[in-house]
Amino acid sequence: MRFFRLLKIAYVIYRYGLDEFLLGHERVRGLSVLVNRTLFWRKISTPRAVRLRLALEALGPIFVKFGQVLSTRRDLMPPDIADELAFLQDRVPPFAGDVAVTVIETALGRPIGELYAEFDRTPVASASIAQVHRARLNDGRAVAVKVLRPGILPVIESDLALMGVMAGLVERLFRDGKRLRPREVVAEFDKYLHDEVDLMVEAGNASQLRRNFLGSDKLIVPEVFYDWCAREVVTMEWMDGIPIGRIAQLQEAGIDLKKLGRYGVEIFFTQVFRDGFFHADMHPGNIFVAPDNRYIALDFGIVGTLSDSDKQYLAINFLAFFNRDYHRVAAAHIESGWVPRDTRVEELEAAVRTVCEPIFNKPISQISFGQVLMRLFETSRRFNVEIQPQLVLLQKTLLNIEGLGRQLDPDLDLWQTAKPFLERWMNEQIGWRGLWRNIKHEAPLWTAMLPTLPRKINDLLAHDPAGLLQQGYHGLVWEQRKRNYILGVIAALLAGILTAVVLR
Known part of the structure; x- marks a missing residue:
């Protein structure tokens, strides 16, 4: 699978003239003349930033997401490319509603009719990782059901492996490569992508943010219904808004x-x-x-x-x-x-x-x-x-x-x-506000620790320290002997010098 993916990437590089980015480096610039003469029929007039954006869209949702991340890293690329990548959007067609139903029933282990009183098989939104359907629970509450795109994980793993290889090349070829740490950027992107394909992570994030802003007059966060959640499915309160x-x-x-x-x-x-x-x-x-x-x-x-x-x-x-x-x-x-x-x-x-x-x-x-x-x-x-x-x-x-x-x-x-x-x-x-806040935060820990102090002190005293003390004693004796020897040598030298002075 990775071989065919590489072939597609090579084709996209050829089609959109992305070899310009690689052959522009001083170490391989001599090859640019050879490549341009070999591909003399290829006519490319579109600006390079636009071609890069179109290529990432052609390579699929993972590369689109990576381009979105790169658009924020203006330390990695010229302004024209960063500006163009900022226009990247997920342009992924939805998958069939029947497939979404199959994913839900498999993940939650029950027929769709038992899980929801109503379920709209036409998605209301579709992105690269998942799509959203409107539904209603049996108690009448309106909910949004987010369903993971089937087969997305192998694509992610393959693309991330290739991105890691590309990051290694950037680190070795470019002067600022090590300072910019592209492999760490890819590793961080890897972490966030894997979090996104586990919808239970999203459910936990939503619950935490909801707790942080419960009762807020500025932000509403929907409630998560965990009885209708799994790694491939998350069900949340439906939110109406503009x-x-x-x-x-x-x-x-x-x-x-x-x-x-x-x-x-x-x-x-x-x-x-x-x-x-x-x-x-x-x-x-x-x-x-x-x-x-x-x-x-x-x-x-x-x-x-x-x-x-x-x-x-x-x-x-x-x-x-x-x-x-x-x-x-x-x-x-x-x-x-x-x-x-x-x-x-x-x-x-x-x-x-x-x-x-x-x-x-x-x-x-x-x-x-x-x-x-x-x-x-x-x-x-x-x-x-x-x-x-x-x-x-x-x-x-x-x-x-x-x-x-x-x-x-x-x-x-x-x-x-x-x-x-x-x-x-x-x-x-x-100041004192911060001190008082920290004391209140640490007080429960102190309360739990204080009753155990007598036992810990008793264990310390009951422990036989003879070996450690003996080792320390021998060390002190050795240091003392060494110091006495040095002082004796110095005294002998001084005595010799004084004797020489007196005899003279």
């Missing part, structure tokens, strides 16, 4: 777009800094708007997580950016080890200032975060910054937030919306 990309329809429904834009920024920063758990696939197809002006989140196959140290590092950098404290930004990069220790902080500070200073005091309509990220990556290449794969999803989500904000409120000031939130978060983490 897709966030339909601006005219939102305005007709009386939705406050400015408030919605502000809510989007606050929801994002709440997920990142309060919870360290964020929805990482926030493109317009996964976000609806409820009649009460709240967001509705859908499709939880991809989420991002951040450790406490990640959150603190990001908060320090964001606040430093907002306060134009570029020295602190540069110092944080050096302290974190993202740049070599011998980097002069003043040089990095000047480079960051050059990139970031022009974007302040402008409405979001005049700011392109894509361009800012591109400039920052150019700076990172100059200073040998190590790209952190765990933050790729965060970067991707920030770009999604930019797109949503630009649609909803062109005058939204992202900095002024986010800065008070980050300042509150930092105040809660540092």
Whole structure:
């Protein structure tokens, strides 16, 4: 199967002239003349970025998804290619409703008529990994049933193996290959894809996000019905709303777009800094708007997580950016080890200032975060910054937030919306509030540990330490003897010198 897949990839490379990317490298540039003369009948006038996007679409859903991830990695490619890959969408036709029924019945072990009072065999949405059907439970509740595309796992495994080979070639052939860590990017993509093909992972993600925002006046997350869930099927509460990309329809429904834009920024920063758990696939197809002006989140196959140290590092950098404290930004990069220790902080500070200073005091309509990220990556290449794969999803989500904000409120000031939130978060983490919060968090652990302390102390005292003490004693005696010997030698030398002086 992998052999035939390679043949198809080779054909797509030939058809769309992607050999231009490979033969443009200095190590193999001499072959370009030979290839162009051999394939003299091939006429290619379409721009290279468009050809790359069309090729990824031709190779199927996994390559399309990888192109979407690469569109956020402007450190890996020129701006024209990154801009074009940002237009990639899943264009996968749905599979038959009868096949979906078979998958559901096999996964849940019951006939479709027993599982659901109603089941619409025509899907309401279809993507590369799964498709969604509308249904109704026997108690009357409307639900959305997501069904995994049959036979997708072998395709994923084959394509990921080939991507790993390509990443290895990039690492060896290109000067920045090792610094950009393409194999780690593919490994991270591998992890997220395998999470997406296990719909129980999505169910767990949805439940966690729902708990985090239960009772929120800004975000609604559907309930998961676990009795109708398996690895190939997930059943969730049906959500009625307007897709966030339909601006005219939102305005007709009386939705406050400015408030919605502000809510989007606050929801994002709440997920990142309060919870360290964020929805990482926030493109317009996964976000609806409820009649009460709240967001509705859908499709939880991809989420991002951040450790406490990640959150603190990001908060320090964001606040430093907002306060134009570029020295602190540069110092944080050096302290974190993202740049070599011998980097002069003043040089990095000047480079960051050059990139970031022009974007302040402008409405979001005049700011392109894509361009800012591109400039920052150019700076990172100059200073040998190590790209952190765990933050790729965060970067991707920030770009999604930019797109949503630009649609909803062109005058939204992202900095002024986010800065008070980050300042509150930092105040809660540092000082007596942070101390008290940590004490309350650790108190249950202390309560469980304290009763065991007498027994642990008794075990320690009951343990016979004679051997260890004896070994230590012998060591001390040896050190003392060695020191006495050295002092004796020094004393003899001094005595000899004094005798010589006196006799003279």
